[in-house]
């Protein structure tokens with residue numbers, strides 16, 4: 001059994017037999033003013049609180065792309081807990097800017113990488129969702145030679161991956177931005193699909209193309225929180241507007257009628 005918690009934005013935490021792996025951890029939840037006009041910095045207190053209460057011993061961190069809501073906290077986390085870090089060359093540039101060159105296992109597309117603790121990850125080439133007036137925001141790679149803290153706009157998305165993680169005989173697919181490359185996903189079935197919601201309507205037949213190739217038993221819609229809003233005491237956050245949630249769920253039922261839909265609550269364990 002694997003216990004999974006959604007930690008906000010595209011963040012997922014997987015725990016199995018006292019070991020924990022993270023995808024896209026983002027605890028800082030920078031507010032809109034700093035996001036648009038400032039130089040966001042990780043919230044060290046929030047990160048400490050989170051790491052102190054991790055359900056298992058941290059084994060590795062995996063990053064799907066290098067937008068701020070996926071990587072702002074990553075240098076801080078792996079700077080404190082020196083675990084393997086898997087991602088793109090754009091992530092390596094970011095880590096080098098933070099004085100930690102050579103820390104990233106720069107992934108090859110569709111190549112299985114063994115992680116500590118018995119998990120394995122395969123990075124599947126994808127595209128960014130068209131979430132900003134039909135376009136992907138902040139395209140390109142993070143530019144080398146910049147001095148942190150960077151502006152949000154400097155966090156270019158770099159290569160975008162969907163992440164297939166295998167733990168304890170269960171396979172998970174993390175689609176952290178609502179888009180895909182059909183050929184990339186060929187043969188990449190999974191037990192549990194985490195399916196990004198924002199921007200889904202801009203991608204032609206997102207549901208049909210994704211679900212017919214991945215054939216999940218369980219679908220978990222996620223990344224629908226407004227990640228510039230703080231969490232309230234009960235770990236809720238407002239959803240982003242214009243998601244058309246009912247239509248999104250109806251499309252899952254149409255394209256994958258046998259799949260069970262699990263609605264995640266932030267920081268609430270889901271056991272698979």
Ligand SMILES: [Zn+2]
Pocket residue numbers: 065067128157177
């Ligand atoms: Zn993004």
